[in-house]
Amino acid sequence: MNNKRVITFGTFDVFHIGHLNILERCASLGHTLIVGVSSDMLNYSKKNRNPIYPQNDRLKIVQSLSFVDEVFFEESLEKKREYIKFYKADILAMGDDWQGKFDEFSDVCDVVYFPRTPSISTTKIIEIAKGI
Known part of the structure; x- marks a missing residue:
């Protein structure tokens, strides 16, 4: 049995099939999947914009996936x-x-x-939604 613990990080804003695919791939590597969800503050410092969904909603979405075992807020890239x-x-x-x-x-x-899921990105979805 594979008892490996896998960790990944992301913003997971406007959750889409690409997020689901990568999290499933991460989960396939081990027994436990731990996900660091970027805090709103961290996201703003990285992308110079606030996420569409607040951090508590994004955390709840990721936490609801059956193959995700632990979720926490990533407060700093340096950590x-x-x-x-x-x-x-x-x-x-x-x-x-x-x-x-x-x-x-x-x-x-x-x-x-x-590899990322081709032809999908949160940025593109937000641009389409905003009519950019």
Whole structure:
């Protein structure tokens, strides 16, 4: 039996099939899936805009998935190593839009990048909804 603990991070705003696909892939790597949901403050600092859905709603959506075991708010990009260690993660899994950016954590866990679902992104969905 695979007892590995997998951790991943994301904003998960305007939850869509791409989010579901990557979280399912992450869950397939181990026994426990831990998801760090970017706080509203962190999201604003990364993207210079607030998410469409507030952090508590985004956390509740991710938490409702049957294959997600633990969810927490990611407050800082600089704390990824701390989160990995705190949750005793064996694997960090991310979308390949982050390819190579988290290799520095390979000293504390395996790092895996998954291909993103083609032709879907939160930014595109928001632009369509706003008529941009």
